[in-house]
Amino acid sequence: MRSAHRRRRLRVALLGIVLGTTSGCGFLNDLAHPDARAVAMAAEPSAVPAVVPPAADPPVVIAEGDLVMTGGGALGHLVVTQGPVRTGLVPPVPLFSEGCPVDGPSLQFVAVDFTYTTTNDHHAPQPGLAAHVTVDRGPETPADVGDVGTFVDSNGDPGPYCADYPPLPTTDRFWNQMGAATVTVYVVVDQAVGPAFPAGRADVFPTLELVISELRWFRDPGSVRTLGVGEMSVGAACADDPTAICVPLR
Numbered sequence: 001m002r003s004a005h006r007r008r009r010l011r012v013a014l015l016g017i018v019l020g021t022t023s024g025c026g027f028l029n030d031l032a033h034p035d036a037r038a039v040a041m042a043a044e045p046s047a048v049p050a051v052v053p054p055a056a057d058p059p060v061v062i063a064e065g066d067l068v069m070t071g072g073g074a075l076g077h078l079v080v081t082q083g084p085v086r087t088g089l090v091p092p093v094p095l096f097s098e099g100c101p102v103d104g105p106s107l108q109f110v111a112v113d114f115t116y117t118t119t120n121d122h123h124a125p126q127p128g129l130a131a132h133v134t135v136d137r138g139p140e141t142p143a144d145v146g147d148v149g150t151f152v153d154s155n156g157d158p159g160p161y162c163a164d165y166p167p168l169p170t171t172d173r174f175w176n177q178m179g180a181a182t183v184t185v186y187v188v189v190d191q192a193v194g195p196a197f198p199a200g201r202a203d204v205f206p207t208l209e210l211v212i213s214e215l216r217w218f219r220d221p222g223s224v225r226t227l228g229v230g231e232m233s234v235g236a237a238c239a240d241d242p243t244a245i246c247v248p249l250r
Helices: 002-032 034-043 202-207
Strands: 060-069 074-082 108-118 129-136 148-152 171-175 183-189 209-220 223-234 236-238 241-248
Touching: 060 209, 060 241, 074 209, 074 241, 108 129, 108 202, 129 148, 129 183, 148 171, 171 183, 183 202, 223 236, 223 241
Parallel strands: none
Antiparallel strands: 060 074, 060 223, 074 108, 108 183, 129 171, 129 209, 148 183, 209 223, 209 241, 236 241
16 A cells, blocks of 8 residues: 555656646746636637638620521520630630730730520530621720730631731631530730730720621531521620621620
C-alpha cells in the first residue's frame, strides 16, 4: 500500500514538472485570466474563408421564334443567345489568327449561339439550318472604334478568314450539316482595348445590330427549303425584309 501511494505521489510530481516545462508563462497566464483566454479563442477564426470568384454573366436570349416554310407551316424553332463580352482575346475559331492580321489584346468579342430545334420537341436539335449573319453599325456606334466583324467556325471550310482584309468581314454564313446542337457566331470589335480604354468598349455592342438572313433548311444541296420568319417571342422580322430577323446586341 505504501509503495503504491509513493508511486502515485511520484507520478503527480513528474506530471507537474512536465506541465511546468511545456506550458510556460502562457499556461500560467491562462490560469490567472481564464475569461481573457475565452475571449481570445472566440475571436480567432476557425478557418480561412474561401474566395469565391464572381459568376460569369449568363447568356441572354436576343431572338426566339418559329421558322416557317414558304407557303406556310412551321418547320422549326430558333433560339439565339448572346454570351458575355470577352476582352483581349481572339475568337476561338481555327486558323483565325493566321488569316486575320489583327492584334488579340486589342479585341473584344461576344459569342452568339444559334439553336434550331423541331417545333414538336424544343429539346431535339435539328440539323440542316443555314443562314447569313451580318453585323451592322448603328447611329450610336462610336466613330473612334475599330473594325466590326463577324465570324463563324468554318468546321473545316478551306476558305481563309479575312481574305479581303481590310476591313474585317461584316457577313459570314453557316450550314449546320453535321447536326451540332448549336452553331456559334462571333461578333468582334477591333481596337476596343487601348490606353484610353484599358477595360475595352463593352458599351459598343448594344449599338450594333445583327441581321439573320437567307434562312434555309436542307439536308443536302439538292433539297433546299427557303424559310420565312414566323411568330417571334423575342426579336422581330426586319422592317425592310420580312424573311430576315433583325435584333440589337446587348
